Amino acid sequence: xxxxxxxxxxxxxxxxxxxxxxxxxxxxxxxxxxxxxxxxxxxxxxxxxxxxxxxxxxxxxxxxxxxxxxxxxxxxxxxxxxxxxxxxxxxxxxxxxxxxxxxxxxxxxxxxxxxxxxxxxxxxxxxxxxxxxxxxxxxxxxxxxxxxxxxxxxxxxxxxxxxxxxxxxxxxxxxxxxxxxxxxxxxxxxxxxxxxxxxxxxxxxxxxxxxxxxxxxxxxxxxxxxxxxxxxxxxxxxxxxxx
Numbered sequence: 001x002x003x004x005x006x007x008x009x010x011x012x013x014x015x016x017x018x019x020x021x022x023x024x025x026x027x028x029x030x031x032x033x034x035x036x037x038x039x040x041x042x043x044x045x046x047x048x049x050x051x052x053x054x055x056x057x058x059x060x061x062x063x064x065x066x067x068x069x070x071x072x073x074x075x076x077x078x079x080x081x082x083x084x085x086x087x088x089x090x091x092x093x094x095x096x097x098x099x100x101x102x103x104x105x106x107x108x109x110x111x112x113x114x115x116x117x118x119x120x121x122x123x124x125x126x127x128x129x130x131x132x133x134x135x136x137x138x139x140x141x142x143x144x145x146x147x148x149x150x151x152x153x154x155x156x157x158x159x160x161x162x163x164x165x166x167x168x169x170x171x172x173x174x175x176x177x178x179x180x181x182x183x184x185x186x187x188x189x190x191x192x193x194x195x196x197x198x199x200x201x202x203x204x205x206x207x208x209x210x211x212x213x214x215x216x217x218x219x220x221x222x223x224x225x226x227x228x229x230x231x232x233x234x235x236x237x238x239x240x241x242x243x
Contacts, residue, residue: 027111029102034126037089037116046087046112048169049079051101052120056093060130062123066169070097074197076108081165081196081203083210083228084109091116091123138166138175141193146201155190158242159217160235162193163208170229171212177232181239188243216242 032040041048041062048065050057057067068078070092079101082088088110092098095118102115116123124130141164144152153159162178164171175193182191196203196211206215206222216224216238224238 027106027113029106029113029115031099031115031117033117034122034128037091037114037123038126038128040087040089040114046089046114047082049082049088049090049101049105050120051075051090051092051097058133060120060132062091062120063129063131064169064173065091067167070101075101076104078165078167078197079105079110080108081168081209081211082110083170084111085210087112087114089114089116092119094119094121138193140179141166141195143195143198144192144202145199146205149194149199149202149205152190152192153217153220156219158185158189158239160189160191160239161215161217162191163196163203163206163211163213163215164193165195165197165211167197168211173229174212177235180232181235184236185239189239218242 040046041064048062050061050065050067051070052061052067053069053071054067061067066082068075072078088102088105090098090101090105090113092101095116098115098119102113105113118125120130160178160181162171162174164174178191178193181189185191194202196208202208206213210227212228214226214230214235215222223242226238
């Protein structure tokens with residue numbers, strides 16, 4: 001009887017939910033402290049996601065964070081533009097909102113989500129750095145209808161399209177590279193930066209998932225596509241090979 005009782009207790013221990021970790025269908029949500037969160041962030045292997053309001057973000061955020069307000073009506077649509085093969089490091093002010101966001105991320109196919117316990121308040125309590133947002137207007141990002149985009153494909157020049165959103169930190173990282181490419185190949189290549197949030201028909205037509213996404217078009221046809229960050233050298237190589 002004692003042996004059976006021990007076995008039952010062991011099974012219960014193994015099957016019980018760890019307070020810091022929840023697993024389901026191969027996905028994982030792990031609540032981690034500020035020190036561990038910073039180690040993950042510094043390793044640079046994932047995407048940092050701030051789910052606070054724009055007002056809160058204006059007071060400072062973790063460097064390189066993408067910012068999507070949990071209360072946005074299109075929160076689900078926006079998170080589905082994040083690369084799902086990346087680890088997600090999510091935080092809010094003190095923890096409850098990011099816990100909810102972590103569960104929404106899990107339900108939408110993100111397999112590894114790490115939630116900052118205590119939120120950015122705990123991050124700041126540990127003396128870790130935050131940055132203030134730069135007020136920069138991206139004059140080159142465009143909203144375009146699917147009809148107008150298809151008309152644009154009639155150009156005889158090579159067309160490089162950067163499918164992009166304003167809240168996406170990896171997208172912002174690519175801006176100087178894409179602008180440099182545009183300047184270098186201005187007589188040979190048409191370069192566009194399209195706002196997927198406001199050009200939903202175009203995004204849907206070209207299966208845009210996980211911004212940034214780069215597509216080369218030639219003679220109206222898609223000839224190359226890349227999801228995520230890419231080096232300037234690789235982007236140049238693709239252009240040179242297809243000119």
